[in-house]
Amino acid sequence: MYTCKFTVMNYQRFFSGDAQVMQYSAIRRMARISSQPGIISFSAGAPNADTFPAEEIKETVSSILDSEGKTALQYGLTLGFGGLVDAIVDFCRKKKISSVTSEQIAITSGSQQALDLVGRLLIDPGDVVFFELPSYIGAISAFRNLQATLLGVRQGTDGIEIDELISKIEQSKRSGRHAKLIYVIPNFQNPSGITLSVKKRQQLLEVADKYDLLIIEDDPYGEVYFDPSLENELLPIKSFDREGRVLYISTFSKILAPGLRTGWIVAPMQIIEKLDMAKQATDLCGSMLDQRIVAGCLRRGIIQKHLPRIREFYRSKCQVMLDSLKSFMPSEIHWTRPTGGLFLWVTLPETLNSEEILYSCLEQEKVAYVIGCPFHVNGEGANTLRLAFCKENEDNIRVGIEKLAKVFRSYCK
Ligand SMILES: Cc1ncc(COP(=O)(O)O)c(C=O)c1O
Structure with a gap:
């Protein structure tokens, strides 16, 4: 009789060089811990589902399936559905990206796919x-x-430090490296x-011109201003x-x-043509x-109608978090004051380690945040952390910040 034998094979030798360097995202690992019941989570960075216009989307889907169901369910152009490309041209023109044409746009599966491609x-x-420093883990x-x-450049309260950027570009050119790209998230990073x-936006362009670099401008939050x-x-x-x-990248994920996994990139035609080929091989x-x-x-007009609501939704949560930080945090702790987006950034005294403290916060107070180190391409940031104000309601934000402050204070002594 045939018996099936299972042996445990090690596939390490089959992995490509690229696969060998892949790392599991610290955020995803922590998201699992902080999604446990009873935890107040300032770690979850996804948009709040209460901002999704679910009823209007339902009506839109049903009208699409009634009127153009067969084409909507079929394969389509690799660079995206023409009707959406044209709408994105209008959207970009409103943002004063006035020279854009439909040939300079590709629609991607979220902006993450645009970054990867x-x-x-x-x-x-x-x-x-x-x-x-710090930056978005998905791009890292x-x-x-x-x-x-990956070389990190510090930020001031108004974004990337241009002098430090120039000195790092010059250093890497001197050491014979090919300095190619600057990746920035300009709005509510x-x-x-x-x-x-x-x-600094204008200075960045001058630097890119002078040193022959391209800029990847990742802008998922630009519409979420307060x-x-x-x-x-x-x-x-x-x-x-x-x-x-x-190369301008944005998304419908936050608005x-x-x-719906729909993002887009605006780039010169030569780049879009290559992207077309790369995308065909990825997902047709x-x-x-x-x-x-x-x-x-x-x-x-559903997005346009909802935008003011989304902005107000996050603005008031952010304000509650800022007020609570001010009321409860010890004076050694500092934080940013965002004017949009979903996150703020906390810096603890140099000697403290946000990962070690996180375990106390989870065990003693059931509050979660994301540690800052993985957002730093230079391995620094052990004393920093990200607080997302998008998920919790305002009462939980107040309670959660008070609890965090209690734990932080015990470490500051
Ligand atoms: C800065 C940044 N870029 C890109 C993305 C990817 O978003 P999506 O792929 O949903 O468009 C995110 C998601 O949080 C982000 O924060």
Whole structure:
């Protein structure tokens, strides 16, 4: 009789060089801990589901299936559904990216896919990518997986420090490395909540021109501002770009629903043509149904109508968190004051370690946050942490911050 034998095989020798360097995201690991019942979570960074216009999306889906169901359920163009591309052209023009045409746009499966694809098109092992300190873990992973050299540049209250950036570019050129890309999140950055000033946006472009670099401008939060009078200060770096130095990436994840997995990139045509080939090999095309839903929501004015509500939703949560930090935190602890987005950033005294303290916060007070170290490409940041104000209700934010402060105070003594 045939008996099936199971042996445990080690697949290490089959993995590619790129796969060998992949690391599991610290955020995902922590998300599992902090999603346990009874935990007040300032770690979960996903948009709050209460901001999704579920009823309107339901009506939009049903009207799409009634009127164009067969094409909506079919494969489509790799670079995206034309109706949505045209709507994105309008959206970009409103943001003063005025020279954009539909040939310069690709729709991707969330902005994360755009990051992964441009990485694959532009990065050879060892190429240098400059990152803000701290920066978004998804981009760090995407570029690290390609064996890029990731160099960190400190941020001030108005974003990346330009002098330090220049000195790091010059250093890496002197050491014979190929300095290629600057990756920035200009608005209400994930994780710090910092916004890049208009002056620095323009300086970044000058630096990119002078040293022949490209800028990847990742802008998922630009529409989630708390004060409409700030809108002019949030103009994309791409809106100042005359040479084609900027690849602008954005998404509908924070202003509609992340489950629709629809993001986009605006880039020079030569880059979009290559991206078309890379994307074909990745997924043939994104979901045509999802893209039609997003286009339908734009056409029906659903996103535009919901935006003020979303902004107010996060603004009031952020304000409660800021007020609570002010009331409860000991004076040795500092934090950023975001004017939009979903996150703020806390710095503990140099000698403290946010990972060690997290275990006390979870065990003693059942409050979670994300430790700061994984957001730093240079391994620093042990005394920092990210607080997301998007998930919890206002009472829990107050209670949670008071509890955190109690634990932090015990370590500050
Ligand atoms: C800075 C940044 N870029 C990109 C993404 C990816 O978003 P999505 O793929 O849902 O568009 C996120 C998600 O949180 C983010 O914070």
